[in-house]
Amino acid sequence: MLLLFSGNNTVIWSSSSSVSVGNTPVVAKLLDSGNLVVCYDSSTNEDFVWQSFDYPTDTLLAGMKLGKDLVTGVDRYLTSWKSMDDPSPGLYVSWMDTNGYPQAFQKRGSVLQLRFGPWTGVRFSGFPSKPNPIYTYDFVFNEKEVYSIFHLINNSIMSRVYLSPEGKEMRLNWIDPAQGWMPYLVTTVDMCAQYGLCGAYGICNINSSPACSCMEGFEPRFPVQWNAGNWSGGCQREKSLNCGNKDAFRKLSGVKFYHIEGVMEDGREIAVKRLSETSTQGLDEFMNEVRCIHRLQHRNLVKLLGFCAQKHEIMLIYEYMPNRSLDTFLFDETKGSMLDWTKRFHIINGIARGLLYLHQDSCLRIIHRDLKATNILLDNDMKPNNSVYILGIDWMI
Structure with missing residues (x-):
């Protein structure tokens, strides 16, 4: 039955x-x-x-979606078995976050977290780029869902993605003569995918030994620890920054970086928002927004720490919210269980305080145009901070 x-x-x-x-x-x-x-x-x-x-377990088949339905809240992710003969949930999970980044991490304690690059329109940065005759894959990101999916080019071939109990994600193809599943592709753990491995102003290259080095013009902040293989302290400038005509931005090609995240020289974590290249807003509108946001100071509003407006590089620098946005809790079965009524009331109250300040108590009367769960950011203590967009400028987060 x-x-x-x-x-x-x-x-x-x-x-x-x-x-x-x-x-x-x-x-x-x-x-x-x-x-x-x-x-x-x-x-x-x-x-x-x-x-x-x-409801996938440790296997992804052709036509299965790996990602989240933003309407129903259904989250599809792979979970490894505890062992080859124990199908209970193991240590590893592979999933797609709400920003469209494929992720893999060790569940218990989140000891290991990997993030692959963004969707380039053809593939995910950091994934093999060579076309193959067996399968194609695609990525969908809209207001209703975000997911990746693969399709078989030849339906006579059986192929699946498998997350092993050891945390290896691999593609297996069925081989008739051998009557078994044989590896076609194995995703190895890229040590450079670990966030912050080389610290501030450090660059990681898996083809180098050691993997971490400092950017040009920078040197290790703590040379003794750096030479011992502890690179988390990062790098510092060899010469102090001179805000004159001699200093400018240097373009680095072939580098993958983590976006909504960075570290200042004093060790503070920050979030960076960069103006979309397709935006029709100009420098005058940007500077007006900076002036407005700078005048808004409230414990339930994200603080603006700085900005950049040099040629085509237009960015805002905000304080970093470790717990990210409210939607990551509301639409996640595991994280959602952390929001008991006390925490929910605390968040609702904080949102209301921020809105009251914007609409009534601030020197600038501002109507929040884009209030939604993705724009409610949470700090370490789950205190809500409204992310404010005054002019509706198109930001690439």
């Missing part, structure tokens, strides 16, 4: 029952794609009552 349970362990469907949705009977089907679905008996499309593709 096949049983389907709800989250509270109640049987909502079984193969021996005649359960209906409305007046239409539902049945279970195993599709050619490998998707086990419960659907209407007469259904010929993807109008499923339930599908196993929404």
Whole structure:
């Protein structure tokens, strides 16, 4: 007998029952794609009552989405087995965050966190770029969902992505002569994918030994620790910055960096927002926004620390909010459980205080035009800070 349970362990469907949705009977089907679905008996499309593709374990098949449905809150991610003979959840998870970055990290204590680069329109930066005859993959990011997906070019080939108990993510193809799954691609752990490995103004290159070095014009902040292999202290300028005509920005090519994050020379973590290249707003509008935001000071508003407006480089520098935005908690089953009523009331109250200041108590009367969960940022203590957009400038976060 096949049983389907709800989250509270109640049987909502079984193969021996005649359960209906409305007046239409539902049945279970195993599709050619490998998707086990419960659907209407007469259904010929993807109008499923339930599908196993929404709840992957350690395997990703062609046509499965790895990512989040922003409407329903369904989060699809891979979870490794505890061991080869124990299917309970293991140490490793592979998922797609709400900014569209594929991630992999060690769950317990978040000891290891890796982030691959952004979607370039063809592939994720940091992923193999050479085309192959077996599969293609795509990336979707809109107001309803964010996910990556792969499709088989030749349906006669069986291929799957597998997350092993040891944390290795690999693509396996079925080989008939060997009657088994053989590795086609193995994603190795890139030590340079660890955030902050080389510290501020450090560059990591897995083809170098040691992997960390300082940018041109910089030297290790703590030479003894640096030479011992502890690079977290980062680098500092060899000469003090001279804000005259001799100093300018230097373009670095072939470098992948982490965006909504950085470190100042004094060790403070910051968040950087860069004006989108497609924005129609000019320098005058940008400077007006800087002046306005600088005059807004409230404990429930994100503080502006600085800005840059040199040629085509237009950026705002904000204080860093470690717990990121409210939506990462609201739409995540695990993190959502951390928001008990006391914390929720605390957040609601903080949001209201920030809005009251903007709309009534500040010297500038400002109507918050873009109030949503992604613009409510949370600090270490889960205190909410409204991220304010006054002129509706198009920011690339």
